[in-house]
Amino acid sequence: MSGVASHIPLALSLLQTVASQYPGLQKAQPTTGNVAPGAPTGPGLLATALSSLPTFQTSSQPQSQPSQGASSNSTAVTPPATSTSSLCENCHLKPKYNDGRKTHPYCSKSCAKAKAGGAPSNSTCDFCHSLPKHAGHPFCSKSCARKAAVSNGQTGISGNPPGTCQAPGCQKPTHNNGDYCSLSHKTLAETVCLMCLQQPKLGNSNFCGKKCEDDAEKRGPMILEVPTGHATFKSVADQFKTSWRHTGTTCPPVKRVYKVIGTQTSLSAYNTYKSNVEARGQFVAAGRSEGNENRRWHGTRRGCQLGDKGQTQFCTSTACSLCCILRTSFDISLWGKKTGWGRFGKGIYTSATSSKSNDYSHNICKSPMKAILLNKVVVGKGCKLTHDNTSLTAPPPGYDSVLAEKGGSLNYDELVVYTNDAIRPSYLVMYES
Numbered sequence: 001m002s003g004v005a006s007h008i009p010l011a012l013s014l015l016q017t018v019a020s021q022y023p024g025l026q027k028a029q030p031t032t033g034n035v036a037p038g039a040p041t042g043p044g045l046l047a048t049a050l051s052s053l054p055t056f057q058t059s060s061q062p063q064s065q066p067s068q069g070a071s072s073n074s075t076a077v078t079p080p081a082t083s084t085s086s087l088c089e090n091c092h093l094k095p096k097y098n099d100g101r102k103t104h105p106y107c108s109k110s111c112a113k114a115k116a117g118g119a120p121s122n123s124t125c126d127f128c129h130s131l132p133k134h135a136g137h138p139f140c141s142k143s144c145a146r147k148a149a150v151s152n153g154q155t156g157i158s159g160n161p162p163g164t165c166q167a168p169g170c171q172k173p174t175h176n177n178g179d180y181c182s183l184s185h186k187t188l189a190e191t192v193c194l195m196c197l198q199q200p201k202l203g204n205s206n207f208c209g210k211k212c213e214d215d216a217e218k219r220g221p222m223i224l225e226v227p228t229g230h231a232t233f234k235s236v237a238d239q240f241k242t243s244w245r246h247t248g249t250t251c252p253p254v255k256r257v258y259k260v261i262g263t264q265t266s267l268s269a270y271n272t273y274k275s276n277v278e279a280r281g282q283f284v285a286a287g288r289s290e291g292n293e294n295r296r297w298h299g300t301r302r303g304c305q306l307g308d309k310g311q312t313q314f315c316t317s318t319a320c321s322l323c324c325i326l327r328t329s330f331d332i333s334l335w336g337k338k339t340g341w342g343r344f345g346k347g348i349y350t351s352a353t354s355s356k357s358n359d360y361s362h363n364i365c366k367s368p369m370k371a372i373l374l375n376k377v378v379v380g381k382g383c384k385l386t387h388d389n390t391s392l393t394a395p396p397p398g399y400d401s402v403l404a405e406k407g408g409s410l411n412y413d414e415l416v417v418y419t420n421d422a423i424r425p426s427y428l429v430m431y432e433s
């Protein structure tokens, strides 16, 4: 049986091929003193794909409609139209950064820098649309180049041709018509870091360490495709399947899973809220997760092809609630004047039942697939309600959320939070419609 170790030098040699195309990144590469005997030295699949980088550019459509804010109700919300002036003066894609006191002309330091350097407005990476392109390349880094290739099915850990090991960098024939050359490569592919797609991830994290996690967040907001053989894919798809409870309907197969990467600012606001709820409720001591955090579904309106094959760029349409939520998370202030809905008032609605959230997932343009979001939600102390109360604008005193339980006027469960920072989109799941 071939061990992981014997394949690592190959992975690293591919990495170096890539790194040589992005020389600025070389100092960040791990060093390898020795190459395993027999390891191929020619350009690998990844390098081949990278040599054709310009053929898989993804950002050719013009960016016109600005978008800011996000959906707040369980179906769809059209955020109020905003003028182009609310968008970054460099990339014209992301909202200007607001530090709580003033709005800056740019969305990020990298855009401010790019503008100062006279870089053109299309100078951001075609994959993350966040960091500047590496000179002469469509992407900012080898890491984004690789992820664009994986996402297009052109290469990477799930893109090898049939009969070839699906582990990162491996091109050996598969064992016994499986997907891998060896058990250790199966394990490697199932647990690989979603950012570098090379090193094994750590425990419950999707990343191999702080560097990859920070690297991802620096490029956020964006989505990262989770390879089909990955443990995270299985966990998310299993939750979709086991929580499909509508009788008389069949659970549609999950086709793709993306990890949603928010910005560092957005994540730290969520974590602060979670710590405060934990401090009040002491959930960890009771054997629960910090802040009684749970994963809940949310279906919304999708106005673009995001999540279809190779489509990882958020659209800028204000009618696409999906992209609005992915950019800036949920926003209660966009709650509209509601008629006949919002049974538990002015909050953000999620469900533990995927088939219920499926009812709120709508495509407003043609696509063979539907989208649903799996979110992390700080439930804290949930107030169980079985009857509607449309006047709620906050959880009842002493509680952090409302748990609308099955029974009374409800056929399926709902969880309602009344604070933006109590929820963040975590995975985008694409399934057959």
Ligand SMILES: *[C@@H]1O[C@H](CO)[C@@H](O)[C@H](O)[C@H]1NC(C)=O
Binding pocket: 120, 121, 122, 123
């Ligand atoms: C976009 O970038 C390309 C090179 O990457 C350049 O040739 C083109 O002029 C740029 N377009 C704009 C509008 O800046």
Ligand SMILES: *[C@@H]1O[C@H](CO)[C@@H](O)[C@H](O)[C@H]1NC(C)=O
Binding pocket: 073, 074, 075, 076, 077, 078, 334, 335, 336, 337, 338, 339, 341, 342
């Ligand atoms: C959601 O809010 C929008 C306006 O903000 C409204 O037009 C729409 O009807 C609401 N949807 C539901 C189901 O309440």
Ligand SMILES: *[C@@H]1O[C@H](CO)[C@@H](O)[C@H](O)[C@H]1NC(C)=O
Binding pocket: 389, 391, 392, 395, 396, 397
């Ligand atoms: C709805 O909630 C508000 C605020 O907690 C409460 O004062 C009111 O009595 C509730 N109404 C019903 C019908 O339960």
Ligand SMILES: [Zn+2]
Binding pocket: 007, 165, 166, 167, 170, 171, 172, 180, 181, 182, 185
């Ligand atoms: Zn292998």
Ligand SMILES: [Zn+2]
Binding pocket: 193, 194, 195, 196, 197, 198, 199, 207, 208, 209, 212
């Ligand atoms: Zn990593």
Ligand SMILES: [Zn+2]
Binding pocket: 302, 303, 304, 305, 306, 314, 315, 316, 317, 320, 322, 323, 324
């Ligand atoms: Zn969209």
